[in-house]
Amino acid sequence: MAVALLKWFDTRQRDDIAWRGERDPYAILVAEVMAQQTRVETAAPYHRRFMGRFPDVWTLADAEEDEVLGLWEGLGYYARARNLRRAARRVVSEYGGRIPRAVSELRTLPGVGPYTAGAVASVAFGLPEPAVDGNARRVLSRLGDLETASPSDLDRAARALLATVPERPGDVNQALMDLGSAVCTPRRPRCGACPLSSRCLALRRGTIGERPPRSRRARSPERVEAAAVVRRGRRVLVLRRPSDGLLGGLWDFPSVRLPSPTPPAPALTRVLREGFGLDCSVGEEIRVLRHAFSHFRLRLTVHQARWRSGEVTNPRPHRWIGRGEFGDLAFPAYLRRLVDEEISPRNAR
C-alpha cells in the first residue's frame, strides 16, 4: 500500500511548501512547529522569513523573545514561538547545538509533542516513526475503517505502513498528510482519484462518512472585553502581556473583561483609574473586534481615551509609543489590523 502511496506522492511534489525536500533538522523542526495549527501554505512565507533571520539553532537561541514574536506575528498560537526559542536554547545547552534524533529526546523539548517529534525523526533522520496529524488521522482511520481511531490504533496503523517501505519513512508520513489534505478530504473525498482506493476498507464498507469518529464539541463561550487606546499627546500606551499566559509576550492596550451587557466606557474609565493609576476621559468607540481562540470567542470593543493625569501603576511592562514605533512591537493578529488602519497607518510612518 505504501508503494502506491509513494508513487502518487512522487508525481505531485508540491513546490508551495518551502521546506519540502529539506533535510536540515532545525529547519524541519521550525517548519513542523509552524504548521502545527496553521495551513502549510500560510506558514510557508513565515518559514522563509524566520529561516532568513534565524538560519540555525544558535541564532534562535541567542534571539530576544520580542524579535521572535515579531516574526511570528499573524501566525497565532504564540506559545509555539516562545517554546521554539526555549527548545533552541535547550538544544544548544544540552545537545551542543545538534537537534536530537530519538523521539524520546525530541519529546523533552518545549512544545514538541508526538506529531512534531515523529515528523522531525522521520523526515530529518529517516527513522520509522509515525507523524499523525489531522489529515493522516483521517486517511488511516478510513483505510483501516477504524471505529475509535484512538492514538494507539493510529500509531499501529502508521507503523505498519512505514514498515513496508523502510527506506522512506519521512516521505510516507508526508504522503499520508498530503493525501488527506488533497484527496481524502473531510466532506467529499475524491476516492476515484485515490491511489489507495482498492485497499480502503471504509470505501468498501460504505462507512467513509463515519470515519474518523467525530468528537462533539460544544460551541465555545463568548468573552466580552473592552480596551482603551489611551493617548497622551502624540503617544499611545501599550502593555506587554505576561510571557506565560495567552498571547504571552505580545503587546496590547489596557482592557477590562465585561460581564455582558455592560457599557464599556464607564468600565474602562474605572479600570484605567483603579488598575492603571490613570485619570482618562474615555471617548468614542473605534471598532468592535472579534477573534476565535481555541477555547473561547473574544468580542472586544475598542475605545479612544485621552490621558488627563497620573502615571502607570500596573505591574505589566508598559511603554508610551509614537506612531513609528508600532511596527517594532508584536501585537496579536486581531489588534494588528486595528493598529495599521486606525492608530498607526503604515503609509503615515
Ligand code: SF4
Ligand atoms: S478511498 Fe476514499 S476514503 Fe479511502 S483513503 Fe482514499 S480518498 Fe480516503
